[in-house]
Amino acid sequence: xxxxxxxxxxxxxxxxxxxxxxxxxxxxxxxxxxxxxxxxxxxxxxxxxxxxxxxxxxxxxxxxxxxxxxxxxxxxxxxxxxxxxxxxxxxxxxxxxxxxxxxxxxxxxxxxxxxxxxxxxxxxxxxxxxxxxxxxxxxxxxxxxxxxxxxxxxxxxxxxxxxxxxxxxxxxxxxxxxxxxxxxxxxxxxxxxxxxxxxxxxxxxxxxxxxxxxxxxxxxxxxxxxxxxxxxxxxxxxxxxxxxxxxxxxxxxxxxxxxxxxxxxxxxx
Amino acid sequence: xxxxxxxxxxxxxxxxxxxxxxxxxxxxxxxxxxxxxxxxxxxxxxxxxxxxxxxxxxxxxxxxxxxxxxxxxxxxxxxxxxxxxxxxxxxxxxxxxxxxxxxxxxxxxxxxxxxxxxxxxxxxxxxxxxxxxxxxxxxxxxxxxxxxxxxxxxxxxxxxxxxxxxxxxxxxxxxxxxxxxxxxxxxxxxxxxxxxxxxxxxxxxxxxxxxxxxxxxxxxxxxxxxxxxxxxxxxxxxxxxxxxxxxxxxxxxxxxxxxxxxxxxxxxxxxxxxxxxxxxxxxxxxxxxxx
Numbered sequence: 001x002x003x004x005x006x007x008x009x010x011x012x013x014x015x016x017x018x019x020x021x022x023x024x025x026x027x028x029x030x031x032x033x034x035x036x037x038x039x040x041x042x043x044x045x046x047x048x049x050x051x052x053x054x055x056x057x058x059x060x061x062x063x064x065x066x067x068x069x070x071x072x073x074x075x076x077x078x079x080x081x082x083x084x085x086x087x088x089x090x091x092x093x094x095x096x097x098x099x100x101x102x103x104x105x106x107x108x109x110x111x112x113x114x115x116x117x118x119x120x121x122x123x124x125x126x127x128x129x130x131x132x133x134x135x136x137x138x139x140x141x142x143x144x145x146x147x148x149x150x151x152x153x154x155x156x157x158x159x160x161x162x163x164x165x166x167x168x169x170x171x172x173x174x175x176x177x178x179x180x181x182x183x184x185x186x187x188x189x190x191x192x193x194x195x196x197x198x199x200x201x202x203x204x205x206x207x208x209x210x211x212x213x214x215x216x217x218x219x220x221x222x223x224x225x226x227x228x229x230x231x232x233x234x235x236x237x238x239x240x241x242x243x244x245x246x247x248x249x250x251x252x253x254x255x256x257x258x259x260x261x262x263x264x265x266x267x268x269x
Numbered sequence: 270x271x272x273x274x275x276x277x278x279x280x281x282x283x284x285x286x287x288x289x290x291x292x293x294x295x296x297x298x299x300x301x302x303x304x305x306x307x308x309x310x311x312x313x314x315x316x317x318x319x320x321x322x323x324x325x326x327x328x329x330x331x332x333x334x335x336x337x338x339x340x341x342x343x344x345x346x347x348x349x350x351x352x353x354x355x356x357x358x359x360x361x362x363x364x365x366x367x368x369x370x371x372x373x374x375x376x377x378x379x380x381x382x383x384x385x386x387x388x389x390x391x392x393x394x395x396x397x398x399x400x401x402x403x404x405x406x407x408x409x410x411x412x413x414x415x416x417x418x419x420x421x422x423x424x425x426x427x428x429x430x431x432x433x434x435x436x437x438x439x440x441x442x443x444x445x446x447x448x449x450x451x452x453x454x455x456x457x458x459x460x461x462x463x464x465x466x467x468x469x470x471x472x473x474x475x476x477x478x479x480x481x482x483x484x485x486x487x488x489x490x491x492x493x494x495x496x497x498x499x500x501x502x503x504x505x506x507x508x509x510x511x512x513x514x515x516x517x518x519x520x521x522x523x524x525x526x527x528x529x530x531x532x533x534x535x536x537x538x539x540x541x542x543x544x545x546x547x548x549x550x551x552x553x554x555x556x557x558x559x560x
Contacts, residue, residue, distance in 0.1 A: 073445065073449060078373040101453055104448065104449055104451045105451030108449065108450075109449040111442065111446070111449075113442060115440075115443065116446070117446050117447060117460075118443060118461055118465050119460075127447075127450065128450035128451060131452055131456050132450075175446070
């Protein structure tokens with residue numbers, strides 16, 4: 001069985017939104033293991049700058065594991081092993097000379113469950129830049145980040161409140177503000193809407209539409225309408241392998257693999 | 270006939286058992302409270318009339334009327350100060366290393382198991398260890414320093430276990446949030462993990478201290494002296510502590526000394542009650558600040 005069908009880079013030129021953007025991330029021959037269980041199998045993928053990539057597939061297919069490979073969050077899991085290379089701007093982030101702390105400073109992440117830091121709203125946004133030695137006006141940075149996350153108007157009167165006092169949707173937007181305050185290149189989002197009610201989820205989705213102008217976004221989602229609405233490219237994964245990937249409208253309109261077709265039409269998953 | 274109007278014999282029997290279960294549990298709880306109240310009443314009725322300003326001002330004496338706990342209280346405070354200075358930083362650092370920084374390994378399991386075991390070692394064994402290491406080998410003699418370090422060793426496993434429990438209760442999502450922002454392990458632990466678990470750590474420390482303040486056996490071994498007529502002025506001075514003073518008074522033939530022992534117990538219990546109260550207040554305050 002062929003594991004990938006849209007390997008040909010010329011396919012992306014069909015996408016009107018891309019104008020010969022360079023690859024910001026290149027994944028080559030990645031295998032990942034939890035102990036002796038293989039979680040990812042010979043993954044190859046190119047990620048172009050300023051594009052949105054959606055990862056779809058049934059639970060346990062390895063899409064979250066894959067996403068966490070990009071900022072080395074899997075390093076904290078005992079028994080986790082990875083082979084192959086992931087190049088970020090032509091440097092392998094798994095090279096022994098690369099400090100994972102620096103990787104995470106450039107590749108931000110938004111988690112499935114909103115997880116504000118147990119501190120004030122202001123510090124939630126300002127802490128990352130502070131510890132990374134940013135020399136900027138932090139008041140201004142907090143304001144612009146919260147504005148970009150469409151949260152400023154609701155919290156500007158209470159920046160000293162604990163982040164946990166916000167509603168779930170507001171907490172998730174705070175987490176997004178926190179990520180963009182670091183001025184990252186890439187933002188990884190692991191099902192950012194799945195723990196939220198539909199209205200908050202829609203607000204987050206609108207926010208992602210705004211953000212995709214400025215950042216490369218990799219988003220894991222269970223919601224196929226969301227993938228179709230948001231992304232330029234869609235990657236369909238199953239049992240740790242990429243079954244098919246390509247421009248989103250192609251993948252949904254004319255899937256090349258029967259498994260993809262069955263999944264997106266709801267026959268399994 | 271309605272199915273609900275006549276409960277079967279079987280159901281009635283089950284309900285009777287439930288009722289008796291409840292009665293037995295209630296009896297046991299009240300029994301415990303009763304025993305504690307009786308002990309308190311016994312001690313207070315014996316020792317109450319000796320409690321006066323003089324009792325806190327006087328040193329130990331051959332005459333009951335001139336006896337007091339001045340040396341014992343100051344000795345207890347000195348010993349506790351050294352215990353805290355030694356055990357708290359070491360305990361928190363060891364727990365943080367084991368819980369947050371150390372890679373999962375056989376060595377880690379071995380160390381964890383041994384700390385669990387150490388927490389159960391009888392205190393007299395720590396006394397023997399203190400005697401060998403601090404009093405003789407390091408030559409501190411029967412000093413406040415030896416006593417404090419010995420008690421420090423005694424409560425170290427308790428502090429480590431309580432701190433680890435408390436660190437473990439900090440949700441993993443908090444660590445992930447900080448690490449994903451490009452924080453180092455140290456920044457994550459110092460800024461969020463330790464402050465969030467502060468109240469739990471503090472509670473563990475204070476419980477450990479209230480255990481140490483009542484210890485007698487190891488201090489007898491490492492050379493606490495019962496009859497002392499001065500307040501320790503430096504860590505190498507001889508000392509006595511409240512439990513040692515109480516133990517000494519109980520062993521005397523005169524009945525007045527037994528009453529003095531009761532007064533000493535009142536002072537010791539008040540001291541423990543105060544530390545526990547501090548723990549409760551601090552924990553309550555912290556809980557309101559976080560989450």
